[in-house]
Amino acid sequence: MAVLWPERCKGIVSVSGYLIGSQESGKAPLPPNAELEWWYQFYFATERGRAGYDKYWYDFAKLIWQFASPKWNFDGATFDRSSASFDNPDHVAIVIHNYRWRQGLAEGEPKYDALERRLAEAPVIRVPIITLEGDANGAPHPDPSAYAKKFTGKACSDRKAGKAR
Amino acid sequence: MYRFQVCPINDLVVAEVADSNVAYEIKIVAEDGDSDSDGDRHGRTAHVVAVDIINFMDALKIDKAIIAGFDWARAPLTSWRCFGRNAARESFRSAAI
Numbered sequence: 001m002a003v004l005w006p007e008r009c010k011g012i013v014s015v016s017g018y019l020i021g022s023q024e025s026g027k028a029p030l031p032p033n034a035e036l037e038w039w040y041q042f043y044f045a046t047e048r049g050r051a052g053y054d055k056y057w058y059d060f061a062k063l064i065w066q067f068a069s070p071k072w073n074f075d076g077a078t079f080d081r082s083s084a085s086f087d088n089p090d091h092v093a094i095v096i097h098n099y100r101w102r103q104g105l106a107e108g109e110p111k112y113d114a115l116e117r118r119l120a121e122a123p124v125i126r127v128p129i130i131t132l133e134g135d136a137n138g139a140p141h142p143d144p145s146a147y148a149k150k151f152t153g154k155a156c157s158d159r160k161a162g163k164a165r
Numbered sequence: 166m167y168r169f170q171v172c173p174i175n176d177l178v179v180a181e182v183a184d185s186n187v188a189y190e191i192k193i194v195a196e197d198g199d200s201d202s203d204g205d206r207h208g209r210t211a212h213v214v215a216v217d218i219i220n221f222m223d224a225l226k227i228d229k230a231i232i233a234g235f236d237w238a239r240a241p242l243t244s245w246r247c248f249g250r251n252a253a254r255e256s257f258r259s260a261a262i
Contacts, residue, residue, distance in 0.1 A: 001215050001232045008219060013233035098208025112212040 002125045004115060011128035016137070017157070018147035022120040026102040037140040040064070044099040054092045058083055068139035128154040 002012045003020070029035070040060075043049035053060055061083055065074060100106035108116055129151050133144055144157055222230060 001218060004215060005219055008222060008229055009232055010229040011231050013231065015234065094208045096208075101208055109207040109209045109212070112209050115212050115215075116209070 002127045002129070003119060003123050006125075006127050009127045011130070011154075012125070013130045013132065015132045015134075016141045017131040017133065017144055018125065018150040019142070020119050020122055021102060022116075022122065023102065023104045024120060025122070026104060034140065041099050041102065044096050045103055045105055050092070050096050053095065057086055057092060061086055070134050070136040070138060122150075124150050124152050126153045129156075131155070131157040133157070 002009045030038070040049075044053065062079055065072065065079060097106050101108055131144065131147075131151075133141070148155075148157075218232070222228075
């Protein structure tokens, strides 16, 4: 929104800062411990991963909640309220496409190519921004110093915004 | 994105779509592309959601808004879809926005 339609944004509040992915950035290898956090991306790149997610999507998503959430101690009922939204005939295909696209293994939806090209340039964001980063973020995320220069308008950040529950 | 809050520039809060249905419907459309289509499903949801937000703002005659994005505390407007609406809501709360 802030890149494509800045005239429609009074400002943005962005958790974990600047996170515009692209197929080009997806080519860059990461240090091993960071790659480990992305294990499912490699899994989804394979037919075994697609079949595995199709078969075990419920357990898979619960596992991701356990690893990637900000240390939530969620109960089964809480998880079930969300996981019900995964139980639809499109879910697996959409997830697999998303992760394969990131690695350049699948094409994007052509009608969004023009938008994608602009985003892929990783342009700076000029609208005012508040960035937030939790102190218990279990998911892969960049250090705030990595994206500070991406914001050229008024900006502030809060490192402790998301405490573990 | 689950908690979709629209704050026009000239008023403190004119429209607040604070709970599930509207934003969640946006999510469904984003996943599904053309809702009755049998075509390929794609995961470029960030684009779809962004276009939907612009259309949504147009429909409400909102010129500018403050846009907040998150996903666990991760990729705003992208893979929040993978983790579900309550995850997003809880993440939103934990971010103390």
